[in-house]
Amino acid sequence: MAYPSPYRAGMSSLGFQWITSLVADAGFGAERVYLPDDVEAWRKLRLPPLSMESHTPLGNFPLVAVSVAYELELAGLVELLRLAGIPPLRRDRTPGHPKLLLGGPLTFSNPLPLAPFADAILYGEADDTVVPAVEGFFETGTLDHVALLPGGWIPAMGDVRVPVARADDTHLPARSRIWTKDMELSDMFLLEGERGCHRACTFCVMRRSTNGGMRLVTPERLFELVPEAAPRVGLVGAAISDHPQLVPLLQELVDRGKGVGISSLRADRVALKPEIPRLLRLAGYQTLTVASDAASQRLRREMSKGTTEAHLVACAEAAREHKYRTLKVYMMLGVPGETDEDVDELIAFTRQLAAIHSVAIGLAPFVPKLNTPLVNASFAGIRVVEGRLERLRAGLKGSRAEIRPTSPRWAWVEARLAAGGVAEGEAVLRAVEAGGSFAAWRRALDAVDAVEAG
């Protein structure tokens, strides 16, 4: 069971931990392998990635299953395989090499760039499909039977798009087995309070049309599963703050003396249920994090994002009242229809928030994703996003607002892969082989365009 990012990130992925424990509980010797922190150092030393459990080199396993979270982790997948001495492309592997089973959150949007690497892919929720996939492999020596599983695809059999699998609700909730100080969320027992989302934001893969929307787990079931010895509990779910019993759930955890983390908070819930920020602060939560997603009220409305300025002001007031370190607001730049006027509205509004409490704006360029209503929208372009970032920086000078942007260049790469196919997958290998700089990615992806145009 391999994760194409370093250990700290992998240990914070509840999905990866959960799927690994399902395979282990079915009686297989499941061992975990992570991408080394310093890939370059491992390459120089010619060290293969080793399993956590028995220190076995990755290339010695007969079956390697990898969970890929998002597009840029494809580079980690290629690095992991190269370090292990496994040819990344399926066509370059021989029967003596491990078989590669891929899955993970990326399969909810566009798994096609995974195709040149995979022997088989499991789309969507793998709770019910991963064990039959592994079992079948040890019975037959191939992964061909995966084509018969819900969400199963064998790329060598052709470009077939299959619907994502939906796990039976009796499997819920996913939960972690171990908690460790090395996790991004340290000392935390991760527990899935709900799965999916009932909202309809037009840019989001997790919107309600995916796998039937929100599936709730009762507080009684959740309490049953929390280990007495766990110092902190991380509640996970795309829309966990919409859980109708979140307040009593938090209250009970606080009463039991547990620290609590939460994977996402909706600003309207924080505004309408002031007990949520109060209890989270009591449980040790230090940064109140919500999403506003678009620069202006007009854009939020157009994207069906239910957050209003009044909700965000209420969040800033709650952050001040309960002495949170900061209010963090996630935001996208370059969404369809955005203009400089929208950015000016963002500047004025952020100044208003910062006058209430210190605020950090986490900014990511908008990337259109498959399986969303905005699939046909365009990436705004590196220059446009950089220009808007500059405008924002200048407008917020001297305020208590801090901007934490992610790179528009890497968002361009992500957008290319999000809309790409097999050729873009192969371009990942060329980009990594050429050193993995942005220039290397640009050359590799431009070469795909040249071939398509020619």
Ligand code: SF4
């Ligand atoms: S952005 Fe959040 S609230 Fe909107 S559909 Fe996605 S998970 Fe739900």
